[in-house]
Amino acid sequence: MTVPVGPAELARPTGTRPPAAEAGAEEVLRRIFGYDAFRSGQREIIDHVVGGGDALVLMPTGGGKSLCYQIPALVRSGTGVVISPLIALMQDQVDALRALGVRAGFLNSTQDVGERRAVEGALLAGELDLVYLAPERLRVEATTRLLDRASISLFAIDEAHCVAQWGHDFRPDYLQVSMLHERWPTVPRIALTATATPETHREITARLELADAHHHVSSFDRPNIQYRIESKKEPKAQLLELLRTEHAGDAGIVYCLSRASVERVAEFLVAQGIPALPYHAGLDARVRAANQSRFLREDGIVMVATIAFGMGIDKPDVRFVAHLDLPKSVEGYYQETGRAGRDGQPSTAWLAYGLQDVVQQRRLIDSSPGDAAHRRRLSTHLDAMLALCETVECRRVGLLAYFGQHGTQPCGNCDSCLRPPESFDGTIPAQKLLSTVLRLDRERNQRFGAGQSIDILLGRRTPKVEQHRHDALSVFGIGTDLRELEWRAVVRQLLAQGLLAVQGEHGTLALTEASAEVLRGSRSVALRREPARPLRSSTGGARGDGGAEGGGRTRAEGGGRARRGAAAPVELSAEAAPVFEALRAWRAASAKEQSVPAYVIFHDATLREIANRRPVDLATLAGISGVGENKLAKYGQQILEALAEFSG
Incomplete structure (x- = not known):
């Protein structure tokens, strides 16, 4: 309106x-x-x-x-x-x-x-x-x-x-x-x-x-964002743990692929006592506008959305962006995660993805309108996203390399750096899986999804296995050295490396030209081993410069520096903490009165500096980063009055 x-x-x-x-x-x-x-x-x-x-x-x-x-x-x-x-x-x-x-x-x-x-x-x-x-x-x-x-x-x-x-x-x-x-x-x-x-x-x-x-x-690096990607097990439960253990009371965005999943996840979070709102193109325009307005103007709102939400969102204190489905491209992922931590404070970019995400995205590409060249472009985007998910190297190094920024050092602030994954020679598991797919296709002239191949490898006599007599295959039961979760990781990584393909409406597995090299033993396969438990965000993670978007008295030099070289934001002393909260309360009341987002009045970084320095006159207040002459004239006296309550 x-x-x-x-x-x-x-x-x-x-x-x-x-x-x-x-x-x-x-x-x-x-x-x-x-x-x-x-x-x-x-x-x-x-x-x-x-x-x-x-x-x-x-x-x-x-x-x-x-x-x-x-x-x-x-x-x-x-x-x-x-x-x-x-x-x-x-x-x-x-x-x-x-x-x-x-x-x-x-x-x-x-x-x-x-x-x-x-x-x-x-x-x-x-x-x-x-x-x-x-x-x-x-x-x-x-x-x-x-x-x-x-x-x-x-x-x-x-x-x-x-x-x-x-x-x-x-x-x-x-x-x-x-x-x-x-x-x-x-x-x-x-x-x-x-x-x-x-x-x-x-x-x-x-x-x-x-x-x-x-x-x-510029450097595409966002040093204050911690990138983390983990296997999807129980995605809603994983998300809830992230919010409760690391981001209680924080504003954030949760991205889902479909409108239906947006609604389900928002309802789930609300039932768990977390203030969450849905946003997707299927909602009435007035509902979308109202939900967006609440997210921008209120503290601690979690927006559950499709990618229809977010471009241009200028809310500086978004503390996390979570993806419950695999993004279609690294560009989309980067732009969406970039909505976290605009104020330079530590923030989390968290993604849970599984094998079904890959199958679903491949299916969407196969059925997408457009010519073969368009579908090839979509596949190229997805391949790059899969490679980022399955890398054993620093996430940030891979992300920056995708945007043409090469030669950066490991960041020390992503899951791969903080808890380095174990890489192992996965040639034999790869051969076992590829042999299973080959036999289903060659001996039975049948193609199935990943679940059937995994059941065969694990020696499971399911009704579907017995119906098709797959228990008679020579590969039946040869994969009991790995758990189902580990086999699913093998499938994902072979897809990411182009050693497997997903075909057809039902997401069946098929070999690629490169598969033959592995089956012949002329190509080895390195795989990432799943960590025993998910990583939690470190409170001492790297931080940005804490300044407003337009620059500040502490400059952010950019240039792709490693996280340990990033400037720290303004920290609050014990005495300044209650002053900061009082200033936030004043700001919230002013924003509500004017019907504008709180950040339009002042960013948190400015209020933090005011709380620490406690200026006693307008001239001193004018020296605070982010206090221009118009805001000084409009809000200066109100701030001094709020600070006066803490004098002495």
């Missing part, structure tokens, strides 16, 4: 923004956003765009992408136009900017005629610093004529990976974005995304004609 805003209100910033002709990038950073130093790469990008150049920015979630177009829009003359697919979040994005004193508005299908005309009038009057547009509005001739009449400082193309068909989140409407350069060739463009492999990077460059632009590729 949008809030009606008239041209006069849009034109009236709540703070004192420096005129564009007088304010440089550093002054805007300090006065508007409350930070003294840019993060690595930001200054070069901003200077280039301020000077009228195009840019393509690949920067991880929480790395400060938004400032790379917000500051140039405030420094350059005219209005910055932001193309974004996040219609449901535009109101929150505008609220956050207006809280800083930035004159912002949006145009999308949620507005009535009066609201749209108010924003259009403010745009034409030069009374907006930034305006957000959904990409589909570029198809509307009235929109392009409106932009023709406006003074435009730049075009920002957010979530630019949506233009790439090779990528995981292609949006056909984003193809319209290529017309920006053709229609307004002198207006600088900046395309930004947190998720792009080298292939996706090249496709964005080609589709948006950005070959001559300034390209900035």
Whole structure:
């Protein structure tokens, strides 16, 4: 639901923004956003765009992408136009900017005629610093004529990976974005995304004609996130243990593959006393909006969702992202897990997956619309995801290598580093399994799923085994040295290594060309042994810099450093803890009164620093990271009054 805003209100910033002709990038950073130093790469990008150049920015979630177009829009003359697919979040994005004193508005299908005309009038009057547009509005001739009449400082193309068909989140409407350069060739463009492999990077460059632009590729590392992947046994029980033992009371996101599983998991968590809400495309739009609003505005809500939820979510204190089903691609997995820990505090990316996930994903690929090339791309994405799940190496090294960032050192903050898995020569188990699949196909002209092969190897005389006389096969009972759980791990890993394939509607197992090498003994197979118990998060895990997204007085240098070199967030002293909680309570009440998310007022990192330093006047408070002049004027006295209760 949008809030009606008239041209006069849009034109009236709540703070004192420096005129564009007088304010440089550093002054805007300090006065508007409350930070003294840019993060690595930001200054070069901003200077280039301020000077009228195009840019393509690949920067991880929480790395400060938004400032790379917000500051140039405030420094350059005219209005910055932001193309974004996040219609449901535009109101929150505008609220956050207006809280800083930035004159912002949006145009999308949620507005009535009066609201749209108010924003259009403010745009034409030069009374907006930034305006957000959904990409589909570029198809509307009235929109392009409106932009023709406006003074435009730049075009920002957010979530630019949506233009790439090779990528995981292609949006056909984003193809319209290529017309920006053709229609307004002198207006600088900046395309930004947190998720792009080298292939996706090249496709964005080609589709948006950005070959001559300034390209900035940050480290994709998120050192504060602990990556953990474990075998799926009882997924809901495993999830419940994670939440109760490590993330009690924390906000988080749980991703499921289907709408039905979203509903079941949300109901299960609620029955266990955990505040959980469902989110998927099958829900009524008003229910989805209400659930999203609660997640953004309330503390400790767990959102159970399909991948329809999450892009652009700016909630900084999401402490965990859990996947109960195998993601379709590493890009999707990276973007989804990246929604945790935007504030730099320790966070968990947890995934439980099993053999059935692989079979299901292969089935979806086989039945997907599109040509053979499209299905091959989907298979390539899935193969990479399986390889990440089954690696015996550092998860983070593999994840970063997928995005073209090679040569990094083991992180010390993933399950493979904290509890190194045992790797063993699995050639003989692989031969046993492949021989079983071969005999079912060759001797009986039959194909079955993994369960039947495993029953045969374990010597189980099930009705299905006896019905097909599989107990007469020479391989019957030769696999009793491994448990069923271990055999399922063997199947998964052979699938991941391309030594087995899943075919058909029922997910039957079939050999590949590479299988023959193993059966002949000319190729050995290394396998990962399942750990005896799941790993729990270490409280002393690596931490990020704790700063806000736009940069801070403690800089995050990036560059793929190992976790032990990451800067620590602001810690609370024993005396500061109750002050911090009092400030959070004040913030929650203020956010509720204004109907905005709490982070729009201040991030936790800012409140922590205030609690530790306890400024006694406005001048000292102004030196806190994240306190810009507009927020100082609006909230400064309230904060000092809250702190006064703890004086003496």
